[in-house]
Each structure stands twice: as C-alpha cells, then as structure tokens.
Amino acid sequence: MMRPNSLNLILLIFLMSSPILGHASCTRNVAVAGYDGQGMNTGLGNINVTDNYIQPPGSIIATSVVNYAPGYSYPSPDTVIYTCDQTDVGSIYEMFATNGDDLYGGFYTIGTEDGLSGFYQNKIHYTGIKLTHLNSGQTFLRTWQQYPITSYLVDGTKIKIRAKDFSAIKVEIAKVSSAGYTSGAASNYCGTGWQAAGSYACTQPNGYVIFKGPGTGSTPAIGSDSASNYQGWPTHWTSIGLGTPPKTNVTMNTTCVARNVTPTILFQTMSVNDLNQGKTVQNNISITVECSNTVQSGTASGQTAIGIQTSLEAYQTAQSLGLVNAQGGVSYLLSDGYGTNSMIATGVGIALKAPDGQDLPFVGWQNCNGSGSTSTCPGGRDAGWYPILSGATNAGSSSQSGYQYFTTQFTAILKKIPSETVTPGSVQAKGYVLVRIQ
Secondary structure (H helix, E strand, O other): OOOOOOOOOOOOOOOOOOOOOOOOOOOEEOOOOOOOOOOOOOOOOOOEEEOOOOOOOEEEEEEEEEOOOOOOOOOOOOOOEEEEEEEEOOOEEEEEEEEOEEEOOOEEEHHHHOOOOEEOOOOOOEEEEEEEEOOEEEOOOOOOEEEEOOOOOEEOOEEEEEHHHHOOEEEEEOOOOOOOOOOOOEEEEOOOOOOOEEEEEOOOOOOOEEEEEEOOOOOOOOOOOOOOOOOOOOOOOOEEOOOOOOEEEEEOOOOOOHHHEEEOOOOOOOOOHHHOOOEEEEEEEEOOOOOOEEOOOOOOOOEEEEEEOOOOHHHHHHHHOOEEEEOOEEEEOOOOOOOOOOOEEEOOHHHHHHHOOEEOOEEEEOOOOOOOOOOEEEOOOHHEEEEEOOOOEEEEEEOOOOOEEEEEEEEEEEOOOOOOOEEOEOOOOOOEEEEEEE
16 A cells, blocks of 8 residues: 655643653564555455355355464464553554555445445455454444454563454455446555456455554544545554455356255253263254356365354364364364353264265364465365265256255264363354355
C-alpha cells in the first residue's frame, strides 16, 4: 500500500503546577509487518470456484482461523512483538479494519443481495472475503474498531505482548452473484481485472491490525473510514491477505457437494468401568454427495476428498491433550466443554473409521502456514481426508445433467482416550462434513 507523507504538528504544553503520571513507551521488538505481502496469510490453501449449481451464491466455499504465528512475519507464537511497562495495562489495544482504500482490498462490500453481510470484494471473481476478529466477535469493516489486549507475559516491571496474545482471525470466502466492481475505489494498486486459476496475484492486504499503546504514535480515529484514514502506517501495523505467502491458490475444477448426512449419532449408555476395560460402542454415519461426472476423486493436488471436521473448541482441547498429529489430523472428536463443563464426560472421545474400515483422523483447524516463501499445507489421509468416491455406492443420476448421487459410510466409535481418566457425564460432540479439492 502506497501512502502519502504527512506532517503532524505536535504542541507541547508544559504544566508546572503539579506532576502528571504518564505511561512509558511500548517498544516494538521485531521488523515492521504492515507492508503489502507481509504479516499474516489467510491459511486457506486452495480455493476452488465452480458453477452456481454446486456453489450457489451466498454459500461459504472456504474458511479458516488464523493466528499471528506461525506465519510470514512472526515465526513462533512466543515471538515477543512488544515490550511495555506494567503501568500500560489497560492502555493497549488492537485496532482493525479492511484495507479500505483498495479496489480488491476492502473498499467495496459485496454479496448483500445474496444475504451476506461483512463480505468485501477481492480479486477472485464472484467471491467475497470476510474477516472476523474472534476475541471481540466483530467483523472487519471499513470503519476502524478497537479491542483491548488482555493477554500478556509479566516480566518484572514489564509486560511482553507475544504473537499468541493477539486475537485469532476467522477468514471466510463466499460465492456471490455480483460481477463486482472494476473502478471507483480510492486506489487500485493491483490494476483491474480478475484472478485466473493459479497463485493469488495481488499482494494488497485484505485487512489490517494495528497495535495501539503508549508511545506508538498517531493512529486512525475509532469509527473513521479506513479508505482515507491510515495514520501511522506501517510501523505498528500487521497485514493480513490472500496474497501474503504462502499465497492462496485458486482452482476452477468440477467437484462434489454434500447433500445429506445422518444428523444425530446416538450411542448407548456406557459405564465408566466398561470404558476402562476397553469396551466400545459404535454407530454409522451415512453421507450423500452429488458429484460431477468429471470429478477426480482422491487426496492428491487437484482431486476431491471428503472429511469430518471437529469444532474449533474441540480442536483446541485436543491440541492440549496431544491428540493432534503433525498434519493437523485429530485422533478423537471431543465434546465442546470438555474439561470445563462438569456435566461433560472426560477421558472419552469418538474415533472414526473410513469406508475402507481403517482408522481416519478427524479434520482439524491447522492451516497452510510458513515463514517467508516456504509453506506447509496439511493434506492427505493423516490430515483427515479421504477420496470422496472410494468405497462409495452410486445412488442414481441427478436431475441436473452431468451429475450423479453417491452414498458413503463412515463409522463413529465411542471409546476411552488412552492415558486419560474417564469421568462420568454426557458426550455432546459436533462434527462438520467437508468436501474439498486438495
């Protein structure tokens, strides 16, 4: 983002009658991360855009939850980005907004006619992007918002604000019916025209987070328009964008869609003693998908796979219990409230078997990440993905020419988690069927 230089007039008023208790200056300990193509990537990996029959306008076609680290500018969650005095507690904030001056960065809202809100134009045609600041629950808008930072490491008289102390951000991509806009924005640094298949070509961020605290200088006013208010850029800013490495990849392949799934899986009641003795109980999950006749089923790049994803809360709990593998696959689906709600059983979870009868992890929330130009994207069986037509049964032709229905069956198994203590309670776990091009 190119910004005009500005000159600020600072008036210093010395009051001699009584001392003023002020705050010390917060110190940034790492390089600037607010330029184009820096900061945080969206963690989405591959986004597939296909016809409106499979992806009707208004539908969410990709989602992720990303953190400052590990990522392009911040390699570790424990990276200390700022050091402040303890007296600064209560005066440090995250400010956030879209990249409101740019044609493809956050100037135009899009998709309102499809029932969407908070989505902004990007360079992928017929899609919108929405960013949500999860600590506050607020959507990134063109108007600046702020939220206090309450997590930090105390070190003597200082506090250290680490990468993991900043809010996670949810990223959503939706299909829209609008053809979008090619002019009228305050700037268009990526030119005009739309993204073809391949690596996302525009490095303009889709949003910004600003660290605001004592000594960090001028910042935009709360409620002001980010299209014309970018005071202080880029020193204490962090970019987030589809074009930040590892860049989002765009495909336009034929694929499948999940049409029906067993809505509720009921397990018979089991005693703590039975679970401790290794007894299990299982039930089937039946899924109906509709696929193009030309779909490529598999887990290699460009192929379509199916998986069952945990809730974000269950994933985070599974991480704390060591139940997540290097590819982000989760060995046991846990209840929301596990370990915090006394009514929820602990030491017990749900394992999954694929249609081939072999163990399959649940899909987690690990995203494509990396530092610099290198990146890692979770994929394959270890990440919870299974070829969508492997073991599936043809269930007949669709009313839509060129498509067919298939049914596939997974098995859910309630069992004791190794090395955990079983306590009585209920199991209330949620899973989400995902169909995705790898």
